[in-house]
Amino acid sequence: MVSQQDDMVSQQEDFGANPNLLAAPIKSPVDKFQLLPAFLKVRGLVKQHIDSFNYFVNYGMKKIMEANALHKVTDTIYLRYINISVGEPYVAIDNIKLTPQFCRLSDRTYSADISVDIEYTDGKGQHPTRKTSVKIGRLPIMLRSCNCVLNGKDETELAKLGECPLDPGGYFVVKGTEKVILIQEQLSKNRILIDIDGKGRITASVTCSTHEVKSKTVFFMDKEKIYLQLNQFVKPIPIMVVMKAMGTESDQEVVQMVGRNPRYGDLLLPSIQECSSERIYSQEQALDYMDAKFNFFKSCSIQLFITSFSTLKEGRAKSILTDVFLAHVPVKEQNFRPKCIYAAVMLRRMLDAILNSDTFDDKDYVGNKRLELSGQLVSLLFEDLFKTMNTQAVQRMNYAMGQSNRSGALDFSRYIVTDIITLGLEKSISTGNWDLKRFRMHKKGVSQVLSRLSYIGALGHMTRISPQFEKTRKVSGPRALQPSQWGMLCPCDTPEGEACGLTKNLALMTHVTTDEEEGPLISLCYSLGVEDLAHLSAEEIYANDSYLVFFNGLILGKHTRPHTFANAMRRVRRSGKIGEFVGFRTFDDFLHDGLIEYLDVNEQNNALIALYEHEAGEIDRSEITHIEIEPLTLLGVVAGLIPYPHHNQSPRNTYQCAMGKQAMGNIAFNQLSRADTLLYLLVYAQRPLLTTKTIELVGYDKLGAGQNATVAVMSYSGYDIEDAIVMNKSSLDRGFGRCIAMKKQTVVRENYGGKVSDIIVAPQRDKDGALIRKNMQILGADGIAEPGQIVRNNDMLVNKKSPLNVDKDLKTRTYKDTPAFFKGVEGETTVIDRVLIYTDNNEKMPIKFIIRHVRRPELGDKFSSRHGQKGVCGTIVNQEDFPFSERGICPDLIMNPHGFPSRMTIGKMIELLGGKAGVSWGRFHYGSAFGEPSGNACKVDDISNALIQKGFSYSGKDFLYSGILGTPLQAYIFMGPIYYQKLKHMVLDKMHARAKGPRVMLTRQPTEGRSRDGGLRLGEMERDCLIAYGASMLIFERLMLSSDPYQVQVCQKCGLLGYYNQKLKKSFCSMCKDGENMATMKLPYACKLLFQELQSMNVVPRLKLTEA
Amino acid sequence: MSKGSFTSALNMPDVPMGKLPDHLEVQRTRVVCKADAPIHTEGIQFSGAYAAVGVDNSNPLDKFKRDFKIDVIRLTKDEMEFDMIGIDAAIANAFRRILISEVPTMTIDKVFMVDNTSPIVDEVLAHRLGLIPLDADPRLFEYMSEHDVPNERNTIVYRLNVSCEKGSPRLTVKSDQLEWLPDGSKLHEVAPSYPGEQQKTYTSFSGSQLEVSRRALGVKHKDITIARLGPGQTIELEAHAVKGIGKVHAKWSPVATAWYRMLPEVILLKEIKGEEAKKLVKKCPVKVFDIEDLGNGEERAVVKSPRACTLCRECLRGESEEQIELRRVRDHFIFTIESASALPPEVLFKEAVEVLHEKCDRVISELS
């Protein structure tokens, strides 16, 4: 079977299908690299998001509108949608163009109006009126999509709009926060999957999805008999019954459809027998049988979609067969034949799998997966909301018509509630919850706040693929690296821990396609000689030399010469006549000429792809169909930062992928005018000395996140154990690893309506002119703290007063002080960087304070190289104590050599060598993945030669003198520059200790957590240690005295807790009503609480005291 | 060996008393750099280490005085290379360490920001200013301790007041735009209540600083970029420089760096002739070897300029490993000082000696 697939992840590859072409074109392997920048220029890094959103805005929306165009209240009263369009983003009130940066700063949604042209009749069903540009809501606009103001702007124009030219776009700005809709991974729809289910049964399942219906059809084999399982039936239906119900009454025809091979017949026999033992011979009987098995409750929701037959009781089975069973195969004029053939193909594949277990499908195979992009997800949301809006409009119209005392004509358009779409879209995108009852979709975390920790972090976030399974499942299959991921999904970039292998990332050049118009393609297939099945008998389908042609999961027909057909299709594609993503495809000039094409995972199976032209040696050259543009593109953006990743142990690359996202650096060109809640910036970020092609392509050389540190690999001082690094104090003095942490604190001037709002007043002074409160020092004359001021914990930020009453008369209105204070760490000197004041939609006036703190590295700060080698700063040593080389070079940091043997990060060593050669020659060396043959990575030999020419040892080891003793060190030291990243984990944000402090109100035990100045818990295991040791007094002190000691009065008679009467100076038992046998004792407050809680549940805990 | 005549292992008739055998002499005076690692790096400190062979390993003062030598190889305004011969590594290292961290300089330490709308934030700007070497002789100034008031003897005041006009191209602020204020700070602690009122400023100079220093106290390098201003951005600040040492912060370090290396010695253990010699000459990237014509058509390799050797060990690679020995002379230091402060390197070195001297004095006085 040759299958012609639909659209999916495709990758671009060089082409040289026939030997003649191969002989001529590609000049040298390095040349083809030129394609890469050109490709990314055309496409951008997150084109898949933008493309899919554009498709939704330009086509998807119209399709949804057309499918739901007419809404009738009665036959004559209707509302019809004629056209739909999305405008440019602008501010709703003032008609100013919205810019994304403005939205980010002022907590607005970057959205544009959706307007429709409608036609409707009035309340009497007359006077059809047309209205154009009726606004039905606002659609959040994806940045850099076709409706975005940034679309097609050059660098200067972007700068004017306050936007970073390197920012990829592809996300939304909702209520001031940037939201990415993650790519969702899904099992391919409309594809037959043969698998074994939980009970060990062989199943063939198809997840069908059309515009109207989504359903899952499962065939399974139980005790040699095959059944159909559908949610709409209470019990599985024997397969022969289903075939009969669809009109294929003759058993022979069914067997013919499955195939003439007698073995198929044998396997089908039990099923046929079962059917006849049920005495079902005709279509009628079959349908009756199925009607009886109908599950009424489960089908209710489906009923919504069933229009034609749902009213007839006896037609239910038939309607399900038409609309739910294999829903993607259309039934035209009651002709069930295509469905029969499809079902037969499913059966045949099942039987094949029984006969030959190799033909089972692999669910984890990338070709069996589809990626759902933001456009599709927004489209689902929109469809749901659009329908809700229309139903409501109809309902309200209905209601309005029922009202007797109405005056004038009814205007249908007035019943369209625009908020439904606006708020619905905004809510879903900002919470990430896709709760669509209509499509039975309940997904959480679909959208996420775009991580702006580093530029690479943001890029990596845009290419992330959210898994289809829940993370908790302990399965290894879906987590494993699939060979079919080659070139599509990055093999390195996946998180550690529970989501390992499930959350994936796109490779650098992966393209995710949007839908393609089907009609023309189908006719093209027919004209290329595909024979329509409708004209064929069951016998002919599996005639010896015929092959089925599938199209988007649909059987189009058969073809007798599959190779000719496939080649013809390819030729058409290469000539640019049909979309480049029809399974395989071509870009711009090259694409049009058919020199480059995108290959789909499934087509990759039928191609022989070489990495380099000269590699072809061992294989027959003529067999090679394609050449990869660059092997480095099989990694993703984040993994692309690693120099020489192919020399590292693979988990190290994965670790680096996680850490690259936490590295501080420059975030965007507009980083200083952003107002993020938390922003970490490196003061002197550098471009890596040892770079890769990916780094240049994604712009990491402009927005770096690290510094080239001269590293000596040696042990020093003993403070470098367990990956700790020793840092040079002078380097730190000169700015190495210095970073800026910016935090946001917002103070809102409330508005209580009716022109009553908080007021902000100048700092009050006493008669000598001194401030009445000391912490008002940083306030300006307007009562708001001024930028540039040093702000300490508890300093006043806004001198605000709130009204106590809402008197109209300003004289009688009284206010109370409600100042806002800065909450910082005691002893830290931070500075107010900026103050942003604006009014939001509710006439409130939020004031944002961006508070800046410049930090130099300190003991315990975390650093890492680009090879998954993280370490904390173990000690800081003066420069004069550091070793120095014959040339006076003194390392910036010292790394312990024990970091190498077990980690096997050879890439790091080559980076050091390359970096050293790079600085001595004044140029950048490359270390792209698998780049040695193509010249995109320098060979170690060449680097060594470069080093020798500059008088260094070929091995990169230098002769160092001890800074302390002054004598030479007893070994040559491997020393040179390595790009080091400073990670966001800093001691300053984490260190915590307390002697005494706040307690929890309920239990009177110390609070938990650093943010609440909590205590450090002596947990169960620690307690066990103390018990084992016999340190009973210590346990007593920790668990009672230092925690929640409490004195109680216990009645020795009844054993319950009493109380102490302060007036009578006597304890008293409220149970026994006397104060006789009272005793005083200490116990943890939590214990007393437990007793009382038990009492409240009618359980009496009684204490029996003995003399201690 | 016959029974009666007992011979001591130390009795080596071929070695004259009072002289070490060759291999020990090499061990005593040289660091040998083998292909895999250097050996004998520590040296032998004990004065009686060779007493048994009658060799005195001590270094008495008169011997030191006689042998100690300094040859200046190269001296420019900011850089000096000199040979320090006949001294222990510990002392040479002491000078290096003192140069880096204990010779004082004047450097900007406090910055009073009046206005800063540049993209460089205040703290970073202050940090950058601190790292600018000033052309002020630290010997003319005193240290300022915590309770001192800033005066003309301990503080130098600079002002930076630049702005980039709206509509003009971007402006690069260079270090020469720091303006020296010989009369002290011009910033008032509180705004004057009437024009011309004598107000307290951040310094209390009793006179002009011109009396302290005859030279104008500018910056050392005029082309250090401090910041770049976009149209409409301004920097206005006052920077106060004080005396300090590199131990506290690298900005007070008077040198870019100061270091030494031991004098290389390249020994040909065997005669290398013909093709091999040519190969060897080619191997060395810094041309340590040369070819000597022996007449009669034979050529042999000779060591021409061992001083240039960078110890790349290229000549030890391959078959020539046994033929060549790379050594360092233990008591011969090629010292380099790169000055990054007002004082020229030779003065810095004298200062360093002075610091060491003072330290010694202190030790002596503490001990007595």
Ligand code: SF4
């Ligand atoms: S070590 Fe290197 S520089 Fe020194 S002599 Fe040998 S080859 Fe020349």
